[in-house]
Amino acid sequence: MTNELQERVTELEIRFSHQAQLIDELNEVITDCNLRIDRLSKENRQLMEMMKSLSPGLEESPDE
DSSP states (O other), X not given: OOHHHHHHHHHHHHHHHHHHHHHHHHHHHHHHHHHHXXXXXXXXXXXXXXXXXXXXXXXXXXXX
16 A cells, blocks of 8 residues: 555545544433433433322413
């Protein structure tokens, strides 16, 4: 392999490694966000149930 070609391959390998690391980091962020969304959804359902039990006669707003 010529020196120029070897340098290009090396540069591509470096870029690939950085991109693979970035993908892993982004995956962790997405996983964390999904866990937070799940937890908040559960808390929201619990709060809705608490509100219903405290005031069963109130109607839900059209937004719910």
